[in-house]
Amino acid sequence: xxxxxxxxxxxxxxxxxxxxxxxxxxxxxxxxxxxxxxxxxxxxxxxxxxxxxxxxxxxxxxxxxxxxxxxxxxxxxxxxxxxxxxxxxxxxxxxxxxxxxxxxxxxxxxxxxxxxxxxxxxxxxxxxxxxxx
Amino acid sequence: xxxxxxxxxxxxxxxxxxxxxxxxxxxxxxxxxxxxxxxxxxxxxxxxxxxxxxxxxxxxxxxxxxxxxxxxxxxxxxxxxxxxxxxxxxxxxxxxxxxxxxxxxxxxxxxxxxxxxxxxxxxxxxxxxxxxx
Amino acid sequence: xxxxxxxxxxxxxxxxxxxxxxxxxxxxxxxxxxxxxxxxxxxxxxxxxxxxxxxxxxxxxxxxxxxxxxxxxxxxxxxxxxxxxxxxxxxxxxxxxxxxxxxxxxxxxxxxxxxxxxxxxxxxxxxxxxxxx
Numbered sequence: 001x002x003x004x005x006x007x008x009x010x011x012x013x014x015x016x017x018x019x020x021x022x023x024x025x026x027x028x029x030x031x032x033x034x035x036x037x038x039x040x041x042x043x044x045x046x047x048x049x050x051x052x053x054x055x056x057x058x059x060x061x062x063x064x065x066x067x068x069x070x071x072x073x074x075x076x077x078x079x080x081x082x083x084x085x086x087x088x089x090x091x092x093x094x095x096x097x098x099x100x101x102x103x104x105x106x107x108x109x110x111x112x113x114x115x116x117x118x119x120x121x122x123x124x125x126x127x128x129x130x131x132x133x
Numbered sequence: 134x135x136x137x138x139x140x141x142x143x144x145x146x147x148x149x150x151x152x153x154x155x156x157x158x159x160x161x162x163x164x165x166x167x168x169x170x171x172x173x174x175x176x177x178x179x180x181x182x183x184x185x186x187x188x189x190x191x192x193x194x195x196x197x198x199x200x201x202x203x204x205x206x207x208x209x210x211x212x213x214x215x216x217x218x219x220x221x222x223x224x225x226x227x228x229x230x231x232x233x234x235x236x237x238x239x240x241x242x243x244x245x246x247x248x249x250x251x252x253x254x255x256x257x258x259x260x261x262x263x264x265x266x
Numbered sequence: 267x268x269x270x271x272x273x274x275x276x277x278x279x280x281x282x283x284x285x286x287x288x289x290x291x292x293x294x295x296x297x298x299x300x301x302x303x304x305x306x307x308x309x310x311x312x313x314x315x316x317x318x319x320x321x322x323x324x325x326x327x328x329x330x331x332x333x334x335x336x337x338x339x340x341x342x343x344x345x346x347x348x349x350x351x352x353x354x355x356x357x358x359x360x361x362x363x364x365x366x367x368x369x370x371x372x373x374x375x376x377x378x379x380x381x382x383x384x385x386x387x388x389x390x391x392x393x394x395x396x397x398x399x
Contacts, residue, residue: 003203007308014182017182021185025185035190037190038190039185040187040201040238042177042183042184042185043179043185044183044308045180045183046308049280049284049309050283050308050310052291052306052307052308052309054303054304054305054306057306057384058384059386059388060385068269070269070338072242079389079392079396080396082380082381082389083389086389087388088387089383090386090387101385101387102385102386104383104385104386105306105383106382107269107377107381107382107383108381108382109381110377115240115241115242117219117222118190118192119193119195119236119238120192120235120237121220121222121224121237123212123215123216123219124191124192126212127216129212130212130213136334136373147315150315151315154318168323170322171323172320172323173318173320173334174317174318174319175273175312175317175334176312176315176317176318177316178316205336205373205375244373244375247348248374249372249373249374250352250355252324252326252328252368252370252371253356253367254353254355254356254357254367254370255325255349256345257325259345260349263345263346263349
């Protein structure tokens with residue numbers, strides 16, 4: 001149920017973007033309690049000057065390869081789960097596409113399970129309840 | 134008070150985008166307790182590879198016409214209201230611009246009423262309270 | 267800890283965008299309890315028709331210079347703090363880049379402090395707790 005917006009500077013190859021997407025998704029499945037087919041991501045590629053970030057606040061040094069992952073989750077996860085997800089994500093991204101851990105920032109927001117309609121106009125996670133079944 | 138980000142693949146006509154916008158807004162007014170003049174939407178058109186989505190998770194089959202609506206609401210709505218909104222939205226979008234219900238995904242996030250300033254630097258929904266009136 | 271998405275119509279100069287960014291950040295530091303180095307913003311520049319907004323709902327008149335600031339905060343702020351932030355933001359933006367207060371809209375969303383990893387795969391604000399220290 002997560003939806004992730006991935007923001008980075010324009011200029012990377014299609015293979016690089018696919019590796020970003022794959023590594024994120026594998027980590028969500030492995031460490032964030034996400035089903036394998038539950039894959040929804042939007043990539044935003046930005047022009048020079050459109051990504052504004054401090055190079056060293058609480059980490060870094062961040063480079064021009066900086067990537068921001070903004071995850072909207074469908075239900076809460078524990079602090080321990082989130083922390084393990086953050087750690088595993090940078091490991092996988094270091095493997096592919098070869099992103100430095102210092103260049104990875106993640107922000108999670110949480111909604112309710114009745115906030116999602118995946119398709120067809122149904123409240124996907126609570127449809128039985130809605131229909132009084 | 135909702136703000137909606139609409140994400141889709143680049144390549145549709147201005148008329149198509151306007152129909153997406155109109156059908157969303159009419160549904161918000163009709164089924165999500167939104168005033169007729171309360172219309173704020175941002176459309177993000179994406180290049181190939183920037184929208185990553187499973188073709189069949191909890192619905193579909195999704196096509197290249199897939200559209201994601203991410204709605205930020207100003208106050209909570211009931212599960213029944215959300216479910217009715219989802220259903221009505223796909224009906225209206227099927228009428229115009231002719232979008233298949235299988236290609237419609239919606240995610241709602243909720244804020245507080247003091248989280249919005251519509252214009253002029255005022256806390257639009259709570260300004261009387263802020264000023265001690 | 268805030269992340270802000272700034273949306274406006276394409277066509278402004280790099281200097282204009284930098285002034286938008288600077289004025290936002292100074293206001294966050296001054297009025298929203300944000301550390302000076304905690305600066306993370308994403309600018310989205312939009313084509314004609316991609317920004318849909320009512321010209322006069324709860325304020326305005328909004329012009330083609332309309333700018334939307336969507337702030338994701340790391341912890342709650344009081345209603346008074348939010349209201350003061352809104353007010354100070356339009357003052358600073360009027361100074362630079364010279365944006366009319368009527369053209370400024372702000373929406374705040376709030377997360378938990380364990381929802382942020384700034385860099386390096388650590389749960390930046392709760393790492394001591396995560397590691398049992």
